[in-house]
Amino acid sequence: MRLTLHIWRQSGPADKGRFATYELGSVNTHMSFLEMLDVLNSELIERGEEPVVFEHDCREGICGCCGFVIDGVPHGGQRGSTVCQLHMRHFSDGDELFLEPFRAKGFPVIKDLMVDRGAFDRIMQAGGFISVRTGSAPDANAIPIAHDQVEHAMDFAECIGCGACVASCPNGAAMLFVSAKIAHLGLLPQGQPERDARALAMVEAMEREAFGACTNFRACEATCPKEISISGIARMNKDWRRALLRGGTAVSGKRK
Numbered sequence: 001m002r003l004t005l006h007i008w009r010q011s012g013p014a015d016k017g018r019f020a021t022y023e024l025g026s027v028n029t030h031m032s033f034l035e036m037l038d039v040l041n042s043e044l045i046e047r048g049e050e051p052v053v054f055e056h057d058c059r060e061g062i063c064g065c066c067g068f069v070i071d072g073v074p075h076g077g078q079r080g081s082t083v084c085q086l087h088m089r090h091f092s093d094g095d096e097l098f099l100e101p102f103r104a105k106g107f108p109v110i111k112d113l114m115v116d117r118g119a120f121d122r123i124m125q126a127g128g129f130i131s132v133r134t135g136s137a138p139d140a141n142a143i144p145i146a147h148d149q150v151e152h153a154m155d156f157a158e159c160i161g162c163g164a165c166v167a168s169c170p171n172g173a174a175m176l177f178v179s180a181k182i183a184h185l186g187l188l189p190q191g192q193p194e195r196d197a198r199a200l201a202m203v204e205a206m207e208r209e210a211f212g213a214c215t216n217f218r219a220c221e222a223t224c225p226k227e228i229s230i231s232g233i234a235r236m237n238k239d240w241r242r243a244l245l246r247g248g249t250a251v252s253g254k255r256k
């Protein structure tokens with residue numbers, strides 16, 4: 001199959017960037033989208049040109065490293081799929097595709113299709129964990145948890161932190177990501193001791209970054225490759241208010 005690719009090329013954060021057009025004449029429909037870009041990069045290297053920079057790691061839809069915009073939609077618009085799990089059989093011979101990096105103030109472009117998602121790491125460092133005593137294996141049944149409760153927590157734990165929610169939101173909001181991280185721990189007994197401090201610290205860390213606020217467009221929910229529900233945002237707001245009313249504080253990434 002034959003494709004015309006218009007790909008955003010930007011040599012670094014200070015470069016203005018532009019679209020460059022490439023013709024690819026040997027695309028196998030069994031290839032993943034990233035394998036198709038590997039073929040393009042091989043051809044570019046053979047011609048002595050700079051390969052296109054894009055992020056990836058697992059290529060199995062579980063690490064959250066990959067992600068860019070295809071024809072205006074983060075991850076390409078295949079419902080419930082990351083770009084590494086998107087296959088060329090979903091496209092047609094002769095298609096013309098536009099590839100761009102995630103566009104959001106909170107995710108500055110590093111190069112070509114690669115953006116800096118360090119803001120997500122900083123939010124996680126502020127509270128996306130539980131404190132436990134390590135050193136000995138705990139009894140697997142020490143804390144019984146109802147199956148429904150586990151499933152509900154897992155619905156939020158599925159978030160891979162790819163950032164598609166931010167890229168699709170007209171406000172560049174990161175609230176779907178942050179709420180998923182707060183919810184999956186807050187729904188389990190292990191997450192209860194630090195629940196208030198976690199909500200305060202992670203929301204505070206989110207507000208220090210260049211993200212906007214949620215106004216219920218729900219574009220995040222529609223493009224999330226793990227189909228995380230926007231109900232997590234309501235839950236996060238409730239946890240945050242509850243923590244404030246109970247007198248909790250969280251100062252500069254430290255939890256009390």
Ligand code: FES
Nearest residue numbers: 057059064066084
């Ligand atoms: S490369 Fe890991 S989710 Fe796509």
